Amino acid sequence: MRDQAETLRLKMLGQQGELGRAIAVVSGKGGVGKSNFSMNFATTLANKGKKVVIVDMDIGMGNINILIGKNVSYSLKDYLEGNKLLDEVIFEGPCDLKYISGGSGMSGVLEWSEELFERLIHAFEQLQKNFDYIFFDMGAGATSWSLDLLASIDEIIVLSTAEPTSITDAYSMMKYIHMRDTDKQFYILCNRAYSKEEGLETTERLKRTMKRFLDKEVTILGSLPEDSVVRKAVREQVPFSLAYPDALITKTLQLIVARFMEHRAEEVHAHDQSAGKFLTKLRSIFSKGRD
Numbered sequence: 001m002r003d004q005a006e007t008l009r010l011k012m013l014g015q016q017g018e019l020g021r022a023i024a025v026v027s028g029k030g031g032v033g034k035s036n037f038s039m040n041f042a043t044t045l046a047n048k049g050k051k052v053v054i055v056d057m058d059i060g061m062g063n064i065n066i067l068i069g070k071n072v073s074y075s076l077k078d079y080l081e082g083n084k085l086l087d088e089v090i091f092e093g094p095c096d097l098k099y100i101s102g103g104s105g106m107s108g109v110l111e112w113s114e115e116l117f118e119r120l121i122h123a124f125e126q127l128q129k130n131f132d133y134i135f136f137d138m139g140a141g142a143t144s145w146s147l148d149l150l151a152s153i154d155e156i157i158v159l160s161t162a163e164p165t166s167i168t169d170a171y172s173m174m175k176y177i178h179m180r181d182t183d184k185q186f187y188i189l190c191n192r193a194y195s196k197e198e199g200l201e202t203t204e205r206l207k208r209t210m211k212r213f214l215d216k217e218v219t220i221l222g223s224l225p226e227d228s229v230v231r232k233a234v235r236e237q238v239p240f241s242l243a244y245p246d247a248l249i250t251k252t253l254q255l256i257v258a259r260f261m262e263h264r265a266e267e268v269h270a271h272d273q274s275a276g277k278f279l280t281k282l283r284s285i286f287s288k289g290r291d
Contacts, residue, residue: 020051020128021264022278024136024150027159028169033191034159036230038137039067039093040241041157044257046095047241051131053090053098057146058139065101068093069237075101079123080116086123094242098131117286121279128278151180152282157187157221162194162202171209178214181281186210187260190223199223219263222256225249 025038038054046052055076056064065072070091078084090098127134136153138146150156156177160170170188177184188206193199203220210216227249233240241250 018132020131020134021155022124022128022134022136022153023155023157024138024153025157025159026138026150026173027166028171028173029166032159032161032166033230035063035137036067036234036240037159037189037191037224038135039064040239040253041257042133042135043093043095043097043239044241044253045133045261046093046097048257048261050133051096052133052135053100053127053131054093054135054137055100055127056102056137057149058102058137064099064137065091067234067237068239072101076123077102080119082119086126094239121283124279124282147176147180148285149282150177151184151285152278154278155185155187157189158206158218159189159191160202160206161192162190162198167202167205171206174206174210174216174218175214178210178216182216186216186218187221187263188218189221189256192226193223194226196223196225199225221259222252224252224256 025034025041027034035056035058042052042054054064070093072091074084074089076089079086079089089100091100093099124134136149138150156174158170158174160166174186177186188203190199190202193202200223203223207218207220210218225248227240227247229244229247230240230249233243236243240247241253244250
């Protein structure tokens with residue numbers, strides 16, 4: 001009955017306006033520039049007039065706010081514990097981008113009380129209603145909590161570098177997620193590539209491996225070059241896409257964002273059919289964990 005009630009509620013929300021897309025940005029290991037990519041990708045979308053929010057899920061080590069020189073007073077944890085309203089933990093970034101810090105102390109979903117989980121569902125429901133894109137900047141590696149969340153999210157952007165260990169870890173991450181949801185949409189991207197050839201070789205290798213061992217098709221977004229302006233922008237605490245609009249990496253990112261948006265436009269019908277499944281899946285996973 002609860003799943004039926006939620007499906008009806010989400011359908012009613014969808015009738016009021018298109019539900020936002022839930023997208024996770026992941027990597028198999030740390031050090032690939034995931035948070036920096038998330039911030040600049042989301043900022044580029046926001047700069048195009050899209051309503052975008054980033055939820056920093058790198059628990060205890062989140063740095064989304066640091067990348068833009070902002071201090072965070074409250075986090076998602078404060079909302080979940082009932083100390084703050086949802087609006088009070090949403091902060092404003094560049095280009096009207098919004099972001100939420102994860103805070104510390106958020107363990108696996110299966111350990112959560114039903115009350116906390118209901119507040120989480122309500123928060124995500126409101127975000128889907130009010131934003132075009134909800135980006136979950138996930139911590140590196142796989143945990144019980146992150147896999148539960150990733151199994152629910154509509155689409156996954158997977159970052160890797162050209163290093164063999166990074167490629168292997170990226171594949172392992174996709175395999176973990178695929179085993180839980182074979183219909184998951186994966187986008188792959190090579191970050192910090194020293195040449196176009198290196199970036200293409202990395203993404204093609206991942207694509208072939210997914211097809212060969214899991215019979216899974218993935219979408220290549222492209223590659224971002226190693227660029228000294230990234231480090232400069234981090235020191236200046238400004239997204240490189242805004243601080244250095246004429247840099248090669250910024251122009252390349254613009255093309256990648258356009259490719260991502262074009263791919264989504266080609267799947268409008270599929271989008272309509274899948275609207276609201278994110279929360280339904282998340283609730284289902286939580287319910288099974290409590291059985």
